[in-house]
Amino acid sequence: SFDPLFELFQDTAVPEGLLRAAQPIPEQDQLLLELSVDVWAQMPIDQRQTLASSWLQSALDLDYASLQLVNQQGEMLGRSARVGGGMILFDLGLLG
Numbered sequence: 001s002f003d004p005l006f007e008l009f010q011d012t013a014v015p016e017g018l019l020r021a022a023q024p025i026p027e028q029d030q031l032l033l034e035l036s037v038d039v040w041a042q043m044p045i046d047q048r049q050t051l052a053s054s055w056l057q058s059a060l061d062l063d064y065a066s067l068q069l070v071n072q073q074g075e076m077l078g079r080s081a082r083v084g085g086g087m088i089l090f091d092l093g094l095l096g
Contacts, residue, residue, distance in 0.1 A: 005024065005031075006022040008022070008058065009022050009033060013051060015043065016039075017036050018036055018039040019036075020034040020072065021033070021034040022034075029064060029065040030064060030066045030068060031059045031062070031067050031068070032067075032068045032070060034070055034071070034072065035077060036071075037071040037092070045089070048078075049087065049089060052078050052087040052089060053086060056086070056087050059080075066080045066082075067087070068080075069087075069089075076090060077090055078090060
């Protein structure tokens with residue numbers, strides 16, 4: 001099935017299999033992107049940061065106030081900063 005929100009975040013810069021779902025949470029004015037942690041972990045940190053920042057800008061352009069990146073278990077991989085701007089990415093070694 002075609003999901004326009006998912007397709008919007010699944011552009012050419014996104015590695016194959018990385019993005020698993022895009023879920024709006026309207027009551028929190030938030031967008032949640034579910035990622036494959038296996039693919040995410042293989043990406044260099046600067047590539048992760050660039051991609052997360054690009055996704056944040058797209059989310060803000062769509063009038064979401066915040067963005068969260070989670071794995072398949074719902075554990076947070078990153079989130080938009082609450083003070084200032086940009087994305088905060090969490091150390092994958094701390095998960096699990």
